[in-house]
Amino acid sequence: LLDAWPEEWSERYFSNGYLYRDPTIRLVNRGSSPFHWSEIDEMCRLSPLGQRIMDEATEFRLCEGFTIPFVTLEGRAAGFSVAGEKLDLDSHDRLALQFVAACAFGCAAILADGKRNSKPTHLSPRQSDVLRWASEGLTVDEIADRLNISRNTADTHLRLVRERLGVTSTIHAVAEAFRQGLIA
Structure with missing residues (x-):
């Protein structure tokens, strides 16, 4: 898991086991389409703890976010999120973020494996x-x-x-x- 959230939020998030109750993670694990955090409640019933996690995130200026789920070739779920106080994304911005997320995801996978594919890809x-x-x-x-x-x-x-x-x-x-x- 790579993250660049505020350090205090990361500490609270992991020490309280929020990873296992976070509604964004639930949707990532379902393999949903990319989503804005404001859409979470209509995509899955938000539990009281899920709502609390989202509310607590706002204490760290993570008020609005956009999450892009991925599925690895091994079938594992992964997600890429951007968040801040205000996140105003139109459809073009969402597509651009999906592209950036795909690049970041590919680089993170290489770093996690500790190697690059040395064999060049050939396309017809x-x-x-x-x-x-x-x-x-x-x-x-x-x-x-x-x-x-x-x-x-x-x-x-x-x-x-x-x-x-x-x-x-x-x-x-x-x-x-x-x-x-x-x-x-």
């Missing part, structure tokens, strides 16, 4: 094309139209790219491809 020209268009924000349907291929073919290429890069989402694939210098 078509896989590179599909990934490049995905990095521009195009949907699978838009990529298929742009490259004059079927939706199924575009989707298959993206799936193969994710497998070769060792990630589970297209956003994470784009971030990993940037990190490896496969796309610019």
Whole structure:
């Protein structure tokens, strides 16, 4: 677990066992979509202790937050959260944060393993094309139209790219491809 929360909050959080009752962690473990903390109550019934954890976080200026769940290739849940006194995110900001989180998650995984993959990833020209268009924000349907291929073919290429890069989402694939210098 990597964190950059205020030290006093981290001490309270872990000494009180909040990790096991934190509603954000519950949603991360469920594999939910990225969520703003204001959405927690409608996504899962907030227990009194869960509400207390969220209330206590505000004492440390962690009033509003956004959490991005990940699932590792081993099937383990992980999450990336940003928080502060005020967090005003539009849909573009959320996508940008998902990209940053995917980059950070990839780097954290490398640090945790203590090694980098020394074998370079090879993508076919078509896989590179599909990934490049995905990095521009195009949907699978838009990529298929742009490259004059079927939706199924575009989707298959993206799936193969994710497998070769060792990630589970297209956003994470784009971030990993940037990190490896496969796309610019």
